[in-house]
Amino acid sequence: MFSRAASTLVRRVSLVGTRSYSDGPMAFTFASQNQVFYNGADVRQVDVPSFSGSFGILPKHVPSLAVLKPGVLTVLEADGAAKKYFVSSGIVTINEDSSVQILAEEAAGVEELDLGAARDILSKAHSEANAATSEEAKAEALIKVEVAEELVKAAESG
Template sequence: MAVNLVRGTLLRFGRQGGYVALQRRGFADAPQMAFTFAAPNGVYYNNANVKQVDVPSYSGSFGILPNHVPTLAVLKPGVITVIENDGSPKKFFVSSGTVTINDDSSVQVLAEEAVKVEDLDPSACRETLHWAHGQVSSAATDEARAEAQVAVEVAEALVKACE
């Protein structure tokens, strides 16, 4: 612990005893956020510069802007909204996955399944929900019931995404 204190002091004060700036403020550049979003069915963004990304996670839905605190979160079924630099929103449904926010403002979303919300068929989503509820009712084992509950959670999020 004392070593860390000494090391921190040496970083703040140069060998000559003068104050050394740890960080310098630069010109007011627009912050950048490199965004990568991929799923097994394709890559939607690859180091693209975007304004904001909103993600659904099990710890709560949250928005990501440049200079966001580094974070790792598990995605829950729901809609990811990407606000591009021109202000236009793009919406994608994800079934699950992870989001990683790095200290250099880069963001990676890796989804188990992803589809553009505009490509969803509302009637097919409702049918999927009905089928999933049937699977829960007819599950013979705890394992089958748990799998059916996951299907219900995803199907409910699909129906909500279509609204």
């Protein structure tokens, strides 16, 4: 009896170890208000910064919904090329059919970012935060600071 149970367990464990989560297509759509970056493109993986933590999306990912936080989104294309984009905020939808949609408030290729301009934006955001007199103005300014800090990091990495 024990050997039969052990044999069944070994077969199940070996089957689990052979499943490949990255096999199969993953239709990817990524757009901002001003530009469509991908429209139903077949990609291998997408790494996203979210408020629940940064995570990678592969084909057959569990269906999910997440909110983007400011940071770098990385797309590993079907040919193996990695493209990086700065996103300020937005939403990620992962569907049961392995399709993924990302709608960003603002997005730009990391290579397009100007480090000097990003640092200027950060400086102005800090000034606004220091000059804010109401709680609402302070909160808005701190959001600008957070986005600008991530923008500077992205520009430095590009």
